[in-house]
Amino acid sequence: MTFPLLDAHLIKKDFPIFDRVMRGGNQLVYLDSGATSQKPLTVLDAERQFYTQHNAAVHRGSYLLAEEANESYDNARQVVATFLGGKFEETIFTKSATEALNLLAYSFGNSPHGDRFFLQPGDRIVVSEMEHHANLIPWQQLAKRTGAELAWFPITSEGRLDQSEINTLINDRTKIVAITHQSNVLGTINPLSELIARTHEVGAVFVLDACQSVPHFDIDVKELDIDFLAFSGHKALGPTGIGVLWGREALLEIMEPFLVGGSMIETVTMTDSTWAPLPRRFEAGVPNMAQAVGLSAALKYLDAVGLERIHQHELELTRLALGFLSEIPGVSIVGPTDLLDRGGVVSFTIDGVHPHDVGQVLDQHGIAVRTGHHCAWPLMRKLGVVGTTRASFYLYNTPEDVESLVDGVKSVQSYFKV
Amino acid sequence: MELDSLYQEVILDHYKRPFHKGLSGTPTKQVHHVNPSCGDEITLNIELDGDLIRDVNWDGVGCSISQASVSIMSELLIGKSVDDAFKVVEEFTELMQSKGSILGNEEVLEDAVAFAGVSKFPARIKCALLGWMAFKDAASQGLSQQVKGEK
Numbered sequence: 001m002t003f004p005l006l007d008a009h010l011i012k013k014d015f016p017i018f019d020r021v022m023r024g025g026n027q028l029v030y031l032d033s034g035a036t037s038q039k040p041l042t043v044l045d046a047e048r049q050f051y052t053q054h055n056a057a058v059h060r061g062s063y064l065l066a067e068e069a070n071e072s073y074d075n076a077r078q079v080v081a082t083f084l085g086g087k088f089e090e091t092i093f094t095k096s097a098t099e100a101l102n103l104l105a106y107s108f109g110n111s112p113h114g115d116r117f118f119l120q121p122g123d124r125i126v127v128s129e130m131e132h133h134a135n136l137i138p139w140q141q142l143a144k145r146t147g148a149e150l151a152w153f154p155i156t157s158e159g160r161l162d163q164s165e166i167n168t169l170i171n172d173r174t175k176i177v178a179i180t181h182q183s184n185v186l187g188t189i190n191p192l193s194e195l196i197a198r199t200h201e202v203g204a205v206f207v208l209d210a211c212q213s214v215p216h217f218d219i220d221v222k223e224l225d226i227d228f229l230a231f232s233g234h235k236a237l238g239p240t241g242i243g244v245l246w247g248r249e250a251l252l253e254i255m256e257p258f259l260v261g262g263s264m265i266e267t268v269t270m271t272d273s274t275w276a277p278l279p280r281r282f283e284a285g286v287p288n289m290a291q292a293v294g295l296s297a298a299l300k301y302l303d304a305v306g307l308e309r310i311h312q313h314e315l316e317l318t319r320l321a322l323g324f325l326s327e328i329p330g331v332s333i334v335g336p337t338d339l340l341d342r343g344g345v346v347s348f349t350i351d352g353v354h355p356h357d358v359g360q361v362l363d364q365h366g367i368a369v370r371t372g373h374h375c376a377w378p379l380m381r382k383l384g385v386v387g388t389t390r391a392s393f394y395l396y397n398t399p400e401d402v403e404s405l406v407d408g409v410k411s412v413q414s415y416f417k418v
Numbered sequence: 419m420e421l422d423s424l425y426q427e428v429i430l431d432h433y434k435r436p437f438h439k440g441l442s443g444t445p446t447k448q449v450h451h452v453n454p455s456c457g458d459e460i461t462l463n464i465e466l467d468g469d470l471i472r473d474v475n476w477d478g479v480g481c482s483i484s485q486a487s488v489s490i491m492s493e494l495l496i497g498k499s500v501d502d503a504f505k506v507v508e509e510f511t512e513l514m515q516s517k518g519s520i521l522g523n524e525e526v527l528e529d530a531v532a533f534a535g536v537s538k539f540p541a542r543i544k545c546a547l548l549g550w551m552a553f554k555d556a557a558s559q560g561l562s563q564q565v566k567g568e569k
Contacts, residue, residue, distance in 0.1 A: 023420060356456055356481035356545065357425075364421045373457040380457065386479045387457050415421070416430070416482075 006305065006313040008398040014040040014301075015396055026366025029404045034184050034212060034345055034392030035370050036234045039298070043237055046297035050290040057286045059263055073289050076296035077279070083299045084229065084246050085220035089278040092245040092252075093292050097211045098134040100230035100245035101178075103258040103282060104207060105138035108176065109145055110256035117175070117205075117255065121147035124174040126204075128153040128161055128190075129382055130183045133375040135209040135230075139178050148175070155382060159186040159335040166198055174204045181213035185374045185390065186335030187318070187345035189213070196225055205251065211235055215302070216343055216394070217311040221246055237302060238295035241288045252278050259284040302395075310395045314344030317393040317402055321346045324406040330418060331409060334388045344393035347374075350409065352418035355387040361412040362389075367404055423535035424542065425482065432486035432529075437493045438475045445473075447560035451552040453544050458484050460549055464556040466564060469499045474553065483533075483542050488549025490529045500557050506530075507550050514543045 012018045015038045022028050030038060050072055056065035058073045074088075081091040094100040111117040119125075125139045129152050143150040151169055154162045161179075170177055177199040182189045192208070199206040205227040213219060214229075215236035221229055228251070233242035247255075257264060257275055261284040266274040275281045302310065319339055325331050330351040336342050350358055359371035372387040373380045380387060391405055441448075445463035452459045458480030465473040474492040478485070491510075495503045510530055513522040518538035522531035536546045 354481035354485075356458075356483075356542075360424065360539070360542070361421060372455070377457065415425075 005316070006309050006395060008313065008396055011305070012396045012398070014042070016041060016044075018396070022363075022366035022368075024364045024366060026364075029365070029367040029401045029408075031391040031393065031397065031401065031405060032368045032370050033215075033235070033394035033397075034374075034390060036240070037215065037237050037394055038396065039239070039294075040237055040301050042301055043239065043294045043297045047239060047290045047294040050293045055290070058289055059280065069289060072293050073287065076292040079296035079299055080244055080292075081246075083303065084214070084244075085222050086246045087249060090246055090249050090252060092247070092279045092282045093287050094230075094243040094245055094282075095241050095288060096243040097209070097230045097232035098138075098243070100243050101135055101138045101207070101209065103245055104228055104230075104247075105142040106258045107255045107282075109142050110258070112256075115254070119143075119146035119148040119175055121149075122173055123148040124151055124171060125149070126151050126153070126170055126174055126177045126179075128179050129155050130159075130161065130186060130188065130376065130379050131178075131180055132184050132209065132211070133377070134211070135178055135180055135207075136378070139176065149173075153179070155186075155379070158337075159183070159383075160188050160341070161190045163191075163194060166194060170195075170198045170202055170204065172202050174199070174202050176207060177204055178207035178209065180209040180211075181219075182216070182343045182345070183335070183376075183379075184212050184345065184392075185347050185376050185379055185388065187343050187347070188336055189341040189343050191341060192224060192226070200225070212343060212345070216307070216314060218307040227251055233291065233295040233298065236295070237298035239291040239298075242291035242295045244295075245282070249278065252282070255282075257281055257284070261285055263287070305395055311343075313395060314393045314397075315339055315342070317397055317399065318342065318344050318346060320399060320402045321391060321393075321405065324402065325409065328406070328409060328413075330413060334383060334385060345390060346392075347388040347390045348409075349385055349388055350412060350418070353412055353416045355389045357416065358389045358409075358412050361415050362405070362408045365404065365408045365411065367408045369405075424539055426532040426535065428490075428529050428532045429482060429486040432489040433482035436485055436489040438473075438496070439477060439489065440475060441477050442475050443473050445475075445556075445560075447556045447563060449552050449556040449559065451548060451555065453480070453484070453548050455544065456481070458545065458548055460484070460488060460552050462488070462549065462552040462556050464553065464560050466500070466557070466560045468564070469501065469561075471496055471498055471500060471503055471557070476549065476552075478549075480548065481542075481545050483536060483545040484548045487530075487533060487546045488552075490532070491549050491553060494528055494530060495553065500561055503557065504554070507554050510550055511547065513537060514546055 054068040056069040108117040214231040334347040355371035446466040460478035
């Protein structure tokens with residue numbers, strides 16, 4: 001069975017990992033793209049080609065390979081910038097989304113008194129209760145270091161962002177608002193326009209954790225009118241070890257560096273240094289060049305398939321999964337049960353079976369899901385669950401994958417006699 | 419099937435009807451341990467009388483492996499000396515690290531040999547060990563507390 005939008009069976013052929021045989025002699029049913037995506041051959045080839053043909057340290061040598069490495073790395077950056085709707089200078093490679101968010105938090109924390117990003121007691125940082133640890137802890141710790149206050153949007157019982165107190169939460173003392181675009185646990189896509197408008201109204205900056213959105217649907221940083229965005233390459237068909245921070249040029253220009261050292265300087269004496277122009281100011285050390293090249297190949301792959309098609313395809317899979325799973329007695333969906341403002345993530349619990357045990361039985365059927373607290377411990381506490389089982393979909397998932405999941409869930413119940 | 423070597427009947431029984439669950443008594447020491455990778459948590463009480471383990475009780479949330487393991491462990495260690503209990507813990511730890519190469523000494527481990535299959539599933543070893551590590555911590559702290567006369 002295929003959906004008219006996108007032939008996932010055909011797409012699967014581009015991903016060598018689906019040839020593997022899993023436990024129990026089963027084919028791989030990979031439903032954990034929210035944690036990391038699988039990689040198409042084009043991405044692996046791009047990385048390999050960089051290493052076999054162009055490998056040299058960028059920004060240094062004056063030989064042919066170094067020129068080619070520079071060009072490859074610059075091209076990769078331009079691909080990412082275009083993908084996001086931003087500029088070359090605004091696109092910074094990090095090793096991960098986590099590092100990108102830490103870069104921001106530490107840079108703000110390094111700001112001298114009187115600077116736009118300087119934080120002190122009385123100032124406020126606003127997050128939400130559905131943040132991944134990566135977009136919570138950097139801000140939580142920044143608040144601790146500076147004496148600023150951390151406030152957060154609660155979630156509704158349905159698992160949506162409760163924006164009813166937006167004007168109280170984002171107040172005149174608010175300097176930073178950092179919110180996820182799509183919850184990695186619930187699948188909720190947060191409506192951003194009011195949040196961003198209010199953030200700018202009080203003169204604060206808006207940081208978008210786009211780890212679960214950039215790989216799955218169309219995003220344009222200028223249209224969204226956000227100030228910063230972070231995402232990770234490995235969730236978007238790219239290699240591990242590469243993440244991206246996008247920031248508004250005018251803001252990046254006045255930010256303090258985070259990591260300092262080689263590559264990011266303009267001049268150095270024994271007692272002082274000045275910084276390189278954007279984007280290199282924020283890229284100390286020899287960067288992850290091959291991974292940047294791999295990421296650009298990944299984004300080209302996504303572009304060729306089409307983000308809108310991918311999103312619609314994932315929604316179809318989600319619709320199937322929500323429908324089938326909610327019909328099974330003892331299974332509860334955690335998160336919105338309709339498709340409004342929703343991405344391809346379905347979390348659920350099974351009465352009487354711990355998520356870790358659910359995952360184990362599914363594994364026996366070749367089905368890979370995420371189980372546990374999903375790096376969102378505060379959200380789990382709020383939802384009153386110890387953890388969930390999460391299926392997350394991507395462009396290579398088929399309706400048959402959803403059927404396998406549903407059959408798998410039933411076999412979990414029969415195995416544990418619940 | 420492969421799964422049955424993991425989920426032995428005795429494990430599922432203890433999971434459904436755990437022993438010594440529910441915090442009670444006047445513990446010599448209480449500890450709280452978590453498994454940060456999966457969020458499992460346990461609070462464990464130990465009541466010592468000198469070197470003798472008078473009681474072990476606990477409460478927690480976790481998967482069948484972690485819950486059954488602490489249940490079986492409590493049953494096994496109550497009434498033993500701390501020294502003897504540590505030997506059992508060591509034996510169990512060795513079994514968990516064996517990658518399925520040993521079956522476990524039933525004379526020492528009794529029902530806990532049921533966890534032999536867990537050692538073939540690397541992601542589950544921490545689950546099985548959670549309660550045992552909590553016990554080891556509580557017993558060590560409890561002992562030194564008694565020595566210092568802080569009880």
